[in-house]
Amino acid sequence: MKRRSFLLGLAGAGLGAAAWAGHRWWPDGEWRNPCLPGLPQALADHPLVRAAWGGLDPAQVWDMHVHVAGTGDNGSGMRVNPAMDSLAHPILYTQKRVFMDAACASGEHGVDAAYLDRLLQLAAAFPPGVKFMLYAMEAFHDGGGHAQDVHTGIHVPNAFVRTLAHTYPQRFEWVASIHPYRDDAVATLEQCVKDGARAVKWLPSAMGIHPASRQCDAFYAALKEHDMPLIVHTGTELSVNSEGHSQDHNNPLHLRRPLAAGVRVVAAHCASLGRDMDWDAGDKADKVSSFALYTRLMGEPSGVNLYGDLSAIPQFHRYRILPGLLENTGWQRRLLNASDYPLPGILPIYLLKELVRAGLLKADEALVLHAIRRHNPLLFDFVMKRSLTWNGNKFAARCFETREFFDRTKGLPT
Numbered sequence: 001m002k003r004r005s006f007l008l009g010l011a012g013a014g015l016g017a018a019a020w021a022g023h024r025w026w027p028d029g030e031w032r033n034p035c036l037p038g039l040p041q042a043l044a045d046h047p048l049v050r051a052a053w054g055g056l057d058p059a060q061v062w063d064m065h066v067h068v069a070g071t072g073d074n075g076s077g078m079r080v081n082p083a084m085d086s087l088a089h090p091i092l093y094t095q096k097r098v099f100m101d102a103a104c105a106s107g108e109h110g111v112d113a114a115y116l117d118r119l120l121q122l123a124a125a126f127p128p129g130v131k132f133m134l135y136a137m138e139a140f141h142d143g144g145g146h147a148q149d150v151h152t153g154i155h156v157p158n159a160f161v162r163t164l165a166h167t168y169p170q171r172f173e174w175v176a177s178i179h180p181y182r183d184d185a186v187a188t189l190e191q192c193v194k195d196g197a198r199a200v201k202w203l204p205s206a207m208g209i210h211p212a213s214r215q216c217d218a219f220y221a222a223l224k225e226h227d228m229p230l231i232v233h234t235g236t237e238l239s240v241n242s243e244g245h246s247q248d249h250n251n252p253l254h255l256r257r258p259l260a261a262g263v264r265v266v267a268a269h270c271a272s273l274g275r276d277m278d279w280d281a282g283d284k285a286d287k288v289s290s291f292a293l294y295t296r297l298m299g300e301p302s303g304v305n306l307y308g309d310l311s312a313i314p315q316f317h318r319y320r321i322l323p324g325l326l327e328n329t330g331w332q333r334r335l336l337n338a339s340d341y342p343l344p345g346i347l348p349i350y351l352l353k354e355l356v357r358a359g360l361l362k363a364d365e366a367l368v369l370h371a372i373r374r375h376n377p378l379l380f381d382f383v384m385k386r387s388l389t390w391n392g393n394k395f396a397a398r399c400f401e402t403r404e405f406f407d408r409t410k411g412l413p414t
Contacts, residue, residue: 027348029370035104035118036375039125043375048368052386059129060401062173063378064199065231065268065311065338066119066132068156068164069099070112077157078112084153092153095239102345102377116164119341122378123171131170132341132378133406134161135201136177140208143215145181153206158188162195173406175199175231179207180219189222196413198406199229199266204249205237211254220261226410230258231309234267235290236274239343251276252293259302264405266336267294270308270325272318291321298331310385310399311340316351322360326390337385337400344377350384360388 043049072078083089084096100106105115123132136158140151158176165174176192178185178200189200200223202209209216211232223230234252252271259265271294275287280296297303312318313325325335344350350373352366361369365387373380385395 024354028351028353028366029347029373031348033101033104033345033347033377034374037121039372039375039379043368043372044125046368048365048387049372049379049383052383053127055397056400057129058127060403061126061130061337062402062406063130063132063339063341063382064175064266064336064402064406065309066134066341067137068115068119068134068161069103069154069342070105070115071110072112073110074112076112076160077155078160079149079152079155081149081153098346099239099342103342104345120168120171122341122376125376125379126382128170131173131403133173133175133198134164135175136161137201137203138177138179138207140206141179141181142208143181145179145183145185147179148208151208158192158197162192162197165196173198175201177201177207178219180209180216185219186222189219189226189228193226193228193411194413197228198412199231201231201268203233203237204254205233205247208246208249210246210249212257216257217261220258220263223258224262227264227408228410229264229266229307229406231266231268232258233269234271234294235269235276238273247274248277250274250290251279252290252297253279255297255306256300256302259297259305262305264305264307266307266309267297268309268338269312269318269340270294270310270321270335272313272321298334307334307336307405309336309338310395311338312343314355314381314384314388315343315349316354317349319355319358319360322358322388323390326388326393326395329393329396332396333398335395335399336402336405337382337395339378339381341378341381344373344381347373352384355384355388360390362387 070076070078071080084092087093103115104118105111137154137156139147139155142148161174165172174197176197178188204211234250236247237250252267255265271290274290276290276293277285278288279285297306352369355361356363356366369380369384
């Protein structure tokens with residue numbers, strides 16, 4: 001929901017409706033992450049937290065969608081677009097500060113170090129064996145496979161997340177990001193497999209990738225050879241979106257090409273936000289719900305290799321697909337839990353009171369979750385998803401025990 005559209009709607013709806021809407025969509029917590037340290041013992045031992053671990057083997061629980069971000073101030077090689085530090089670009093300027101606030105990435109030792117320190121602190125609250133899959137982020141490339149810094153929002157090198165995973169193997173795995181148009185894309189993939197990468201992540205609009213392009217075919221063949229999963233953002237992208245980016249690249253229908261090539265594909269967020277062109281309608285093509293297109297793919301023969309991750313879906317502008325996901329027990333083996341950290345640290349976009357109003361959470365559960373997220377947004381995201389219920393249905397344990405899915409990759413070091 002864009003703020004301008006929201007405010008214009010209030011202006012025309014009358015004071016009574018404005019008051020109702022303002023109350024409904026007003027955050028039920030702080031606007032900023034309080035970044036509280038540790039987790040009080042009363043919360044760590046709370047029955048809701050203990051119940052969240054019921055029936056799970058922590059050694060099989062991998063959060064498969066965790067972002068690494070920073071400014072490169074510690075030699076990591078990370079880069080952010082200079083526009084994100086310019087008031088001439090207020091949206092980008094604000095986005096950077098919101099994300100850094102969510103990750104508590106400020107301190108005398110630099111942004112990069114603060115981001116990592118906070119992530120390690122949050123991970124320490126999880127039982128031994130639980131791991132977090134850290135994402136690299138490839139730069140934007142043009143059609144000739146050349147990097148274009150002017151269109152790159154953030155670049156997180158493969159080498160940096162690989163180093164983190166190798167330095168903290170008890171907590172981290174890593175996910176490569178490789179642009180398929182690069183001349184050395186397949187060779188880079190081969191090296192990443194040898195270096196222990198568990199998957200490849202694309203954000204098509206922000207990286208300049210058209211997943212249905214023939215330019216991707218050699219890369220798809222290499223992914224298939226190694227049985228390496230491809231994680232692809234689907235639906236509207238809000239976090240990294242600027243001039244030169246095409247939202248159409250995130251259309252779920254484009255995933256037919258890697259699926260036809262036999263690649264295991266994970267549609268990030270289950271295309272839970274936005275509308276995309278329904279190219280199947282031919283001359284009558286029009287935009288429909290991105291989630292409807294994802295649903296269509298899940299039912300197609302080649303869709304047997306299509307999965308979805310649960311990251312970001314409980315946010316206030318996405319949560320309406322949750323009842324359908326919870327009731328569709330046939331999809332449970334194809335849904336993988338993920339947090340999309342640091343987004344759970346952006347407190348206003350998770351409206352617990354709205355999840356209660358929708359019948360997905362109990363009011364007393366929301367109170368506990370609110371307290372947890374002030375200390376640990378990662379644990380908050382996990383316990384919340386384990387608590388979601390619709391008509392007696394919950395997300396199955398196998399949605400959270402994702403390790404097996406990523407252990408299949410061929411060629412990984414032993």
